[in-house]
Amino acid sequence: MKKVLVTGAAGFIGFHLSNRLLKEGFKVIGIDNLNDYYDVNLKYSRLGLLKGHENFTFEKASLEDKEAVDLVFSKYKPEIVVNLAAQAGVRYSLENPQAYIESNIVGFTNILEGSRHHKVGHLIYASSSSVYGANTSLPFSVHDNVDHPISLYAATKKANELMAHTYSHLYGIPTTGLRFFTVYGPWGRPDMALFLFTKAIITGEPIKVFNNGNMMRDFTYVDDIVESIYRLTLKTPEPNLEWNGKKPDPGTSYAPYKVYNIGNNNPVKLMDFIEAIESKLGIEAKKDFMPLQAGDVPETYADVEDLFRDINFRPQTS
Structure with missing residues:
Protein backbone atom coordinates (compact mmCIF):
# COMPACT_ATOMS: atom_id res chain seq x y z
CA MET A 1 0.00 0.00 0.00
CA LYS A 2 1.84 3.09 -1.24
CA LYS A 3 1.71 6.26 0.85
CA VAL A 4 0.84 9.41 -1.10
CA LEU A 5 0.99 12.89 0.35
CA VAL A 6 -1.60 15.14 -1.33
CA THR A 7 -1.32 18.84 -0.53
CA GLY A 8 -4.46 20.90 -1.02
CA ALA A 9 -6.51 17.77 -0.26
CA ALA A 10 -9.60 19.81 0.66
CA GLY A 11 -9.36 21.74 -2.62
CA PHE A 12 -11.22 21.02 -5.85
CA ILE A 13 -8.69 18.80 -7.66
CA GLY A 14 -7.06 17.56 -4.44
CA PHE A 15 -10.37 16.22 -3.16
CA HIS A 16 -11.16 14.35 -6.38
CA LEU A 17 -7.62 12.94 -6.64
CA SER A 18 -7.53 11.82 -3.00
CA ASN A 19 -10.86 10.03 -3.49
CA ARG A 20 -9.51 8.20 -6.55
CA LEU A 21 -6.24 7.20 -4.88
CA LEU A 22 -8.12 5.82 -1.88
CA LYS A 23 -10.34 3.75 -4.19
CA GLU A 24 -7.19 2.39 -5.87
CA GLY A 25 -5.85 1.19 -2.51
CA PHE A 26 -3.35 3.94 -1.74
CA LYS A 27 -2.85 5.35 1.75
CA VAL A 28 -3.43 9.11 1.47
CA ILE A 29 -2.08 11.77 3.80
CA GLY A 30 -3.88 15.04 3.07
CA ILE A 31 -2.58 18.52 3.94
CA ASP A 32 -4.63 21.69 3.68
CA ASN A 33 -4.65 25.00 5.54
CA LEU A 34 -8.41 25.45 4.93
CA ASN A 35 -7.97 29.15 4.12
CA ASP A 36 -10.89 31.45 3.34
CA TYR A 37 -10.01 32.34 -0.29
CA TYR A 38 -13.51 30.92 -0.90
CA ASP A 39 -16.21 29.46 1.37
CA VAL A 40 -14.48 27.24 3.93
CA ASN A 41 -17.67 25.18 4.37
CA LEU A 42 -17.14 23.74 0.90
CA LYS A 43 -13.65 22.59 1.93
CA TYR A 44 -14.97 21.04 5.16
CA SER A 45 -17.67 19.22 3.19
CA ARG A 46 -15.11 17.71 0.80
CA LEU A 47 -12.90 16.80 3.74
CA GLY A 48 -15.82 15.15 5.54
CA LEU A 49 -16.25 12.72 2.65
CA LEU A 50 -12.54 11.88 2.57
CA LYS A 51 -12.44 11.25 6.31
CA GLY A 52 -14.93 8.44 5.75
CA HIS A 53 -12.06 6.36 4.28
CA GLU A 54 -9.96 4.40 6.78
CA ASN A 55 -6.80 4.98 4.72
CA PHE A 56 -7.11 8.78 4.76
CA THR A 57 -5.24 10.90 7.31
CA PHE A 58 -5.56 14.68 7.50
CA GLU A 59 -3.10 17.26 8.79
CA LYS A 60 -4.09 20.94 8.91
CA ALA A 61 -1.00 22.91 7.90
CA SER A 62 0.18 25.70 5.60
CA LEU A 63 2.98 24.90 3.18
CA GLU A 64 4.71 28.14 4.19
CA ASP A 65 5.16 26.66 7.69
CA LYS A 66 8.43 24.79 7.18
CA GLU A 67 8.34 23.15 10.60
CA ALA A 68 4.82 21.78 10.05
CA VAL A 69 5.71 20.47 6.57
CA ASP A 70 8.90 18.81 7.86
CA LEU A 71 6.90 17.16 10.63
CA VAL A 72 4.43 15.65 8.12
CA PHE A 73 7.28 14.23 6.00
CA SER A 74 9.05 12.81 9.09
CA LYS A 75 5.87 11.33 10.56
CA TYR A 76 4.41 9.68 7.44
CA LYS A 77 7.41 9.17 5.10
CA PRO A 78 5.40 9.40 1.84
CA GLU A 79 6.71 7.59 -1.23
CA ILE A 80 4.88 9.90 -3.67
CA VAL A 81 3.99 13.58 -3.21
CA VAL A 82 1.30 15.33 -5.27
CA ASN A 83 1.49 19.07 -4.61
CA LEU A 84 -1.85 20.70 -5.50
CA ALA A 85 -1.88 23.32 -2.73
CA ALA A 86 -1.38 26.80 -4.15
CA GLN A 87 -2.85 30.25 -4.22
CA ALA A 88 -5.09 30.01 -7.28
CA GLY A 89 -6.54 32.64 -9.58
CA VAL A 90 -4.95 34.90 -12.19
CA ARG A 91 -7.08 37.96 -11.33
CA TYR A 92 -6.55 37.70 -7.56
CA SER A 93 -2.79 37.89 -8.16
CA LEU A 94 -3.29 41.50 -9.28
CA GLU A 95 -4.78 42.36 -5.89
CA ASN A 96 -2.74 40.23 -3.49
CA PRO A 97 0.68 39.36 -4.98
CA GLN A 98 2.22 38.50 -1.60
CA ALA A 99 -0.12 35.51 -1.17
CA TYR A 100 1.32 33.96 -4.35
CA ILE A 101 4.93 34.34 -3.26
CA GLU A 102 4.24 32.82 0.14
CA SER A 103 2.14 29.87 -1.03
CA ASN A 104 3.51 29.13 -4.49
CA ILE A 105 7.21 29.93 -3.96
CA VAL A 106 7.99 29.60 -0.23
CA GLY A 107 5.50 26.74 0.19
CA PHE A 108 6.84 24.84 -2.83
CA THR A 109 10.42 25.25 -1.56
CA ASN A 110 9.36 23.49 1.65
CA ILE A 111 7.82 20.64 -0.38
CA LEU A 112 11.02 20.31 -2.43
CA GLU A 113 13.14 20.24 0.72
CA GLY A 114 10.87 17.67 2.36
CA SER A 115 11.04 15.51 -0.77
CA ARG A 116 14.83 15.81 -0.85
CA HIS A 117 15.51 14.99 2.81
CA HIS A 118 13.00 12.15 3.00
CA LYS A 119 13.97 10.48 -0.28
CA VAL A 120 10.56 10.80 -1.98
CA GLY A 121 10.34 8.55 -5.05
CA HIS A 122 8.27 10.92 -7.23
CA LEU A 123 7.12 14.52 -6.81
CA ILE A 124 4.15 15.56 -8.96
CA TYR A 125 3.11 19.21 -8.80
CA ALA A 126 0.49 21.51 -10.28
CA SER A 127 1.65 24.02 -12.85
CA SER A 128 -0.79 25.87 -15.13
CA SER A 129 -1.64 26.65 -18.73
CA SER A 130 -1.08 30.28 -17.73
CA VAL A 131 2.70 29.74 -18.10
CA TYR A 132 2.21 30.08 -21.89
CA GLY A 133 1.61 33.80 -21.29
CA ALA A 134 2.22 35.85 -24.43
CA ASN A 135 2.65 32.76 -26.66
CA THR A 136 0.22 32.75 -29.60
CA SER A 137 1.27 29.56 -31.44
CA LEU A 138 -1.57 27.07 -30.95
CA PRO A 139 -1.97 24.43 -29.66
CA PHE A 140 0.37 25.16 -26.73
CA SER A 141 3.15 22.57 -26.55
CA VAL A 142 5.36 21.65 -23.59
CA HIS A 143 8.24 21.89 -26.07
CA ASP A 144 7.59 25.63 -26.58
CA ASN A 145 9.58 28.28 -24.75
CA VAL A 146 7.50 29.80 -21.91
CA ASP A 147 9.53 32.82 -20.82
CA HIS A 148 6.87 35.53 -21.19
CA PRO A 149 4.30 35.21 -18.37
CA ILE A 150 1.68 37.97 -18.14
CA SER A 151 0.52 37.50 -14.54
CA LEU A 152 2.33 36.94 -11.25
CA TYR A 153 0.34 33.71 -10.84
CA ALA A 154 1.83 32.44 -14.13
CA ALA A 155 5.30 33.59 -13.09
CA THR A 156 5.08 31.60 -9.83
CA LYS A 157 4.02 28.48 -11.74
CA LYS A 158 6.89 28.86 -14.20
CA ALA A 159 9.17 29.33 -11.17
CA ASN A 160 7.86 26.05 -9.72
CA GLU A 161 8.91 24.24 -12.90
CA LEU A 162 12.39 25.78 -12.74
CA MET A 163 12.74 24.94 -9.03
CA ALA A 164 11.63 21.35 -9.66
CA HIS A 165 14.18 21.00 -12.45
CA THR A 166 16.93 22.25 -10.15
CA TYR A 167 16.09 19.60 -7.54
CA SER A 168 15.85 16.89 -10.20
CA HIS A 169 19.33 17.94 -11.40
CA LEU A 170 20.99 18.38 -7.99
CA TYR A 171 19.40 15.56 -6.01
CA GLY A 172 17.98 13.18 -8.63
CA ILE A 173 14.39 13.66 -7.42
CA PRO A 174 12.00 12.57 -10.20
CA THR A 175 9.58 15.49 -10.76
CA THR A 176 6.52 15.81 -13.00
CA GLY A 177 4.84 19.17 -13.65
CA LEU A 178 1.18 19.32 -14.68
CA ARG A 179 -0.05 22.26 -16.75
CA PHE A 180 -3.80 22.23 -16.12
CA PHE A 181 -6.20 23.81 -18.62
CA THR A 182 -9.43 25.36 -17.18
CA VAL A 183 -10.63 22.50 -14.98
CA TYR A 184 -14.37 22.25 -14.22
CA GLY A 185 -16.73 19.77 -12.59
CA PRO A 186 -18.66 18.98 -9.39
CA TRP A 187 -17.29 20.40 -6.13
CA GLY A 188 -15.54 23.14 -8.14
CA ARG A 189 -14.40 26.48 -6.74
CA PRO A 190 -17.19 29.11 -6.47
CA ASP A 191 -14.95 31.70 -8.17
CA MET A 192 -14.88 29.67 -11.41
CA ALA A 193 -16.76 31.00 -14.45
CA LEU A 194 -19.27 28.12 -14.48
CA PHE A 195 -20.53 28.94 -10.99
CA LEU A 196 -20.21 32.73 -11.24
CA PHE A 197 -22.18 32.80 -14.49
CA THR A 198 -24.86 30.37 -13.31
CA LYS A 199 -25.45 32.19 -10.02
CA ALA A 200 -25.64 35.58 -11.76
CA ILE A 201 -28.06 34.35 -14.44
CA ILE A 202 -30.39 32.78 -11.84
CA THR A 203 -30.42 35.95 -9.70
CA GLY A 204 -30.87 38.25 -12.71
CA GLU A 205 -27.45 39.90 -12.32
CA PRO A 206 -25.34 40.73 -15.40
CA ILE A 207 -22.33 38.55 -16.16
CA LYS A 208 -18.95 40.04 -17.08
CA VAL A 209 -17.92 38.91 -20.57
CA PHE A 210 -14.26 39.81 -21.05
CA ASN A 211 -12.56 40.64 -24.36
CA ASN A 212 -16.09 41.29 -25.67
CA GLY A 213 -16.64 37.53 -25.75
CA ASN A 214 -13.70 36.81 -28.06
CA MET A 215 -12.17 34.20 -25.78
CA MET A 216 -11.59 30.46 -26.08
CA ARG A 217 -10.80 28.03 -23.29
CA ASP A 218 -9.74 24.37 -23.34
CA PHE A 219 -12.26 23.33 -20.67
CA THR A 220 -11.12 20.07 -19.03
CA TYR A 221 -13.39 17.88 -16.92
CA VAL A 222 -12.02 17.04 -13.47
CA ASP A 223 -12.29 13.24 -13.95
CA ASP A 224 -9.94 13.50 -16.95
CA ILE A 225 -7.49 15.49 -14.84
CA VAL A 226 -7.64 12.88 -12.06
CA GLU A 227 -7.22 9.94 -14.47
CA SER A 228 -4.12 11.61 -15.90
CA ILE A 229 -2.58 12.29 -12.48
CA TYR A 230 -3.38 8.77 -11.29
CA ARG A 231 -1.62 7.23 -14.30
CA LEU A 232 1.34 9.56 -13.83
CA THR A 233 1.76 8.43 -10.19
CA LEU A 234 2.58 5.04 -11.73
CA LYS A 235 5.08 6.52 -14.23
CA THR A 236 8.25 7.99 -12.75
CA PRO A 237 10.05 10.30 -15.21
CA GLU A 238 13.36 9.09 -16.61
CA PRO A 239 16.23 11.24 -17.89
CA ASN A 240 16.02 11.93 -21.63
CA LEU A 241 19.32 10.56 -22.94
CA GLU A 242 18.85 12.42 -26.25
CA TRP A 243 18.49 15.84 -24.58
CA ASN A 244 20.91 18.32 -26.13
CA GLY A 245 22.12 21.47 -24.36
CA LYS A 246 22.83 23.13 -27.70
CA LYS A 247 19.14 22.81 -28.60
CA PRO A 248 17.49 22.61 -25.18
CA ASP A 249 13.99 21.10 -25.17
CA PRO A 250 11.93 22.78 -22.39
CA GLY A 251 9.60 19.77 -22.10
CA THR A 252 12.19 17.18 -21.03
CA SER A 253 15.67 17.06 -19.52
CA TYR A 254 18.86 15.07 -18.98
CA ALA A 255 17.54 14.97 -15.36
CA PRO A 256 14.50 12.91 -14.24
CA TYR A 257 12.15 15.80 -15.03
CA LYS A 258 9.02 16.12 -17.19
CA VAL A 259 6.15 18.53 -17.76
CA TYR A 260 2.79 17.68 -19.34
CA ASN A 261 -0.21 19.58 -20.61
CA ILE A 262 -3.46 18.20 -19.19
CA GLY A 263 -6.18 19.75 -21.32
CA ASN A 264 -9.11 18.65 -23.42
CA ASN A 265 -7.34 19.40 -26.73
CA ASN A 266 -10.56 21.04 -27.96
CA PRO A 267 -11.05 24.75 -27.13
CA VAL A 268 -14.57 26.16 -26.75
CA LYS A 269 -15.68 29.72 -27.53
CA LEU A 270 -16.70 31.66 -24.44
CA MET A 271 -20.02 32.65 -26.04
CA PHE A 308 -1.11 10.37 -24.73
CA ARG A 309 2.19 8.76 -25.68
CA ASP A 310 3.46 8.30 -22.11
CA ILE A 311 0.31 7.16 -20.28
CA ASN A 312 -1.91 6.04 -23.20
CA PHE A 313 -4.68 8.42 -22.18
CA ARG A 314 -6.14 11.60 -23.58
CA PRO A 315 -9.08 13.46 -21.98
CA GLN A 316 -12.41 11.81 -22.84
CA THR A 317 -15.13 14.26 -21.74
CA SER A 318 -16.43 16.69 -24.35
Missing part, protein backbone atom coordinates in the same frame (compact mmCIF):
# COMPACT_ATOMS: atom_id res chain seq x y z
CA ASP A 272 -20.79 28.97 -26.77
CA PHE A 273 -20.03 28.17 -23.12
CA ILE A 274 -22.42 30.91 -21.94
CA GLU A 275 -25.07 29.72 -24.42
CA ALA A 276 -24.86 26.16 -23.02
CA ILE A 277 -25.53 27.48 -19.49
CA GLU A 278 -28.40 29.67 -20.74
CA SER A 279 -29.89 26.68 -22.56
CA LYS A 280 -29.84 24.46 -19.45
CA LEU A 281 -31.27 27.20 -17.22
CA GLY A 282 -33.82 28.35 -19.76
CA ILE A 283 -32.80 31.96 -19.01
CA GLU A 284 -30.92 34.41 -21.22
CA ALA A 285 -28.00 36.08 -19.46
CA LYS A 286 -27.66 39.84 -19.11
CA LYS A 287 -24.18 40.51 -20.46
CA ASP A 288 -21.69 43.27 -19.69
CA PHE A 289 -19.16 43.17 -22.54
CA MET A 290 -15.75 44.29 -21.28
CA PRO A 291 -12.15 44.56 -22.55
CA LEU A 292 -9.57 41.83 -21.95
CA GLN A 293 -8.58 41.90 -18.30
CA ALA A 294 -4.93 42.32 -17.29
CA GLY A 295 -3.21 38.95 -16.91
CA ASP A 296 -5.76 37.07 -19.06
CA VAL A 297 -4.93 35.34 -22.35
CA PRO A 298 -7.53 35.28 -25.17
CA GLU A 299 -7.14 31.58 -26.04
CA THR A 300 -5.88 28.34 -24.49
CA TYR A 301 -5.49 25.08 -26.39
CA ALA A 302 -3.48 22.09 -25.13
CA ASP A 303 -1.26 19.84 -27.21
CA VAL A 304 -1.55 16.55 -25.26
CA GLU A 305 0.50 14.27 -27.53
CA ASP A 306 3.22 13.72 -24.89
CA LEU A 307 0.59 12.78 -22.30
